Amino acid sequence: MTSNILKTIQLSKKYKHDYAVRDVNITIKKGDIYGLIGRNGAGKSTILRLITGLAFPSSGKIALFGDANPGLNEAQKRMGAMIEGPAYFPNMTAAENLEVHRLQKGIPGKDCIGKTLELVGLRNTGEKKVKHFSLGMKQRLGIGIAMLSDPEFLILDEPTNGLDPMGMIEIRELIQKLNREKGLTVLISSHILSELHQLATKFGIIHKGRLLEELTAKELDQKCRKHIRIKVDDSTKGATVIERDLGLTDFEVMPDGTIKLYSETHIRTISRTLTDNGLIMEHLSQNGDSLENYFTKLVGGAENE
Structure with a gap:
């Protein structure tokens, strides 16, 4: 059975009279690439700060690597983060930056410097x-700093923010490589x-500090797929007729008896x-949305509650 890397239980953070995060329950399994999606100000960064110990919960629990540890002390040593x-x-090289962070973190030996530069594609920056790096190179250096201690769990806050399309592709491929290899x-x-x-292989959609939905990439595709x-x-007879008389097989019968037909x-x-x-x-109706429309409808509905 796949173990949990992270589980939050009714996690909340309150500032004075307002909640930045309220009753959030997130589950991340080993090997997941979990996308926390939400508008600016939705509470995403607050959740990441709570998980990494940069902020403290007002209530609720955080369980890392299977253990609920309010201090997160030992668990944090197994994480890397770019928040x-x-x-x-800016006036140092990539290698010099990594060396400063290696000393700050107390990581023994310098072998990790070259390995990390190679890992994030900065080996040849000399x-x-x-300060002369592109934004994409700076983001890769930030990921390299987070990877210095060879963590099991990597947390990234808006790693593609401000990047051009090529920079986004580079960061995406780097994250997939780290996950795969x-x-x-x-x-x-x-x-x-x-x-x-x-x-991402799994998504959590957050709005105004609340987790609206948690679903896998496959589930999201199914919700947005035209049908x-x-x-x-x-429904049993209906499925038989669709396959026998129409010659269509790309459909599924849902638990409530609804048939979703994906053929045009x-x-x-x-x-x-x-x-x-x-x-x-x-x-009988045509359904399915773009990803953006699905997100907008979900968030729009939450605003009207």
Whole structure:
């Protein structure tokens, strides 16, 4: 059974009279790339700060690596994080920056410097000062600093923010490489669903400090995939008719008896065929959204509650 890397239980953070985060329950399994998605100010960075110990919960618990530890002391040694932008010295080289952070963290030996530079694609930067790096290179250096201690769990706050399309691709490929080759579990926050959709294996959608939904990439794809929603009085017979008379197999019968048909077929043809076979039509509609529309509808609905 896959172990939990992170589990938050009713996690809340209150500032004076307002909650930045309220009753958030997140579960991240080993090997996940978890995308925490929400608008700016939704509470994403606050959650990351609570997990990394940069802020303290008003209530609730954080369980890391299977253990609920209010101090998070030992667990934090197994994590790497880049919160609110990478911390670097602009007049130093990439290697010199890593050496400063190695000494600060008390990591023995200098072997990790070269290995980390190689890992994040900065091995050939030589004597080039960080102030002359592109934004994408600076972000990779920030990830390198977070990876110095060879963590099991990496936390990144908006790692693609401000990057051009090529820079986004570089960061995405780096994160996928770390996940694939090192088995690293990753938690990433972003306000760009389309970018996270190309990367994350699981999503948590947060709005105004509350977790609205937690779902896998497959579940998100299913919700957004274009389909015809069919409801008849006998779903078993309906499925048989769709396969036998229409020759369609790309469909699924949901627990409530609704049939989701993913093949492109004229809606009138479906209605006529089902009716001709004695089925009573209760519902027939075209469904499916873009990722952005799905997110907007979910968040918009939450604002009206």
